[in-house]
Amino acid sequence: GEGAGGHAAHDAEVVPVPSRVHVQLPKLLNGVSIPVYEDEPSSIIAYTLASIEHATLIQNPPKGGGAGERKMSAGMMASMRARLGSGDRGERPDIFSPSWYYEDPGAVEQILNDPMQKPLKVSFQDLAKCEKFSANPSTVTRFTCTAYCPRQFHALRRVFCGGEAGFIRSMSRCNPWKATGGKSGSTFSRTRCERYILKYVSKTEFKMFTEQLSTAYFKFMAKACFRNLPTVLSKILGCYQLSWKRANGDRMLSKYAIVMPNVFYATHVTxxxxxxxxxxxxxxxxxxxxxxxxxxxxxxxxxxxxxxxxxxxxxxxxxxxxxxxxxxxxxxxxxxxxxxxxxxxxxxxxxxxxxxxxxxxxxxxxxxxxxxxxxxxxxxxxxxxxxxxxxxxxxxxxxxxxxxxxxxxxxxxxxxxxxxxxxxxxxxxxxxxxxxxxxxxxxxxxxxxxxxxxxxxxxxxxxxxxxxxxxx
Known part of the structure; x- marks a missing residue:
């Protein structure tokens, strides 16, 4: 009995989660759980895209033509959190479904041609590690992800990726990737499924695209999608400014990431x-x-x-x-x-x-x-x-x-x-x-x-x- 009990106790032993992994994060849409890894920037993007804040923005498009993104009040955010985070799955719209919100192609084309592109900023941290902050402040990391042109890129992924679910699954894990041949000095990550590439660019290049090129880019993509315009551009599927820092100030990182498909995904080339x-x-x-x-x-x-x-x-x-x-x-x-x-x-x-x-x-x-x-x-x-x-x-x-x-x-x-x-x-x-x-x-x-x-x-x-x- 003693041996059996000791064996059972050994089986129940819990392996501690490494400090770089964060699992007890604020609730996501539909109860989805996405761990965030400090050394895998794509996981921060995946968490942001599955967040209730992102879903709220997608489900509440701006109205009134040229007036800018509608600002969400605290009451509206609380209402959306209650509705999207409720236990009854049948009453919640599934933002991950390809048919949700964009039932007709005209809606996608309208969003791509919309010049309103206010970014979305989402911040979060590990709740469990916050409770232990006084004992070990170096384990608490605050993450911030700013998604640029979120509605336009969401619509674009609706066309080229079949919706958000597969894209988020792919982005949940990544590895550093060494791309040879270029002289720009940029660094890269590749998702573990090898379907998407994250290119980390300078702030100047990032702002050049998001502030000067993005509007024309989305209009060009709209023509490619709905006006049969041939194109071989490797699509940009998202632009994100990422930062994460320890609460005690020991460590702070910041990256500007552009997400693109892997041109050679599922294709063997010599x-x-x-x-x-x-x-x-x-x-x-x-x-x-x-x-x-x-x-x-x-x-x-x-x-x-x-x-x-x-x-x-x-x-x-x-x-x-x-x-x-x-x-x-x-x-x-x-x-x-x-x-x-x-x-x-x-x-x-x-x-x-x-x-x-x-x-x-x-x-x-x-x-x-x-x-x-x-x-x-x-x-x-x-x-x-x-x-x-x-x-x-x-x-x-x-x-x-x-x-x-x-x-x-x-x-x-x-x-x-x-x-x-x-x-x-x-x-x-x-x-x-x-x-x-x-x-x-x-x-x-x-x-x-x-x-x-x-x-x-x-x-x-x-x-x-x-x-x-x-x-x-």
Missing amino acids: HIFDLKGSVRNRYVKAKPGEAVLLDENFLEYTRGFPIPIEEKTNDEMRHAIRNDSKFLCDMGVVDYSVLVGLNEKTRVMAIGIIDYVRQYTWERRIETGVKSMGMITGKASPTVISPENYKVRFQLATERYFMMAPCQTSRAGLPVLRTMRRPVIVPTTKPKPPPGPPPASAVKAAREMIMRGKKQVEEKSKSDAEKKGRGQ
């Missing part, structure tokens, strides 16, 4: 390229699969020949890239690139335009002017140039990198470019390796071709300016 259309300092010494390769690596890989794409798919991809680059040019955005993933065995390609939150500021103009001086010695034009020239170079480069290849299978109706609800998958034909020149000479020939194309762009711009002058 080669990844980050293409901007420039050949200046666009080469990395690495083997395929070890790092993200750049434009000169792409030209070396293809021996200077374009990759053949099925006829219908290539046509839609070209229209999508033209739409996206024109939109980004109108917004004054530069330094974006198209991320391309290839699978040599299955002949499948996945693409998405990324890094489109940097505008052509005065700092960029100065950088362009300094780096352009190298063109006197025969160097290629710098990577970052004016938005109009960047757009033209980007379009010309993608047209050189990919070409239409008519074939019987493409006319038979194989899947075409999927630009809306999932990563873009582009089936490719299987060409025979070209006999062409060796890689070194092919790269040189491609560089000369790009320089000729650049010269044509400059001549056209000069001609247009002269015509405009004569017209005045």
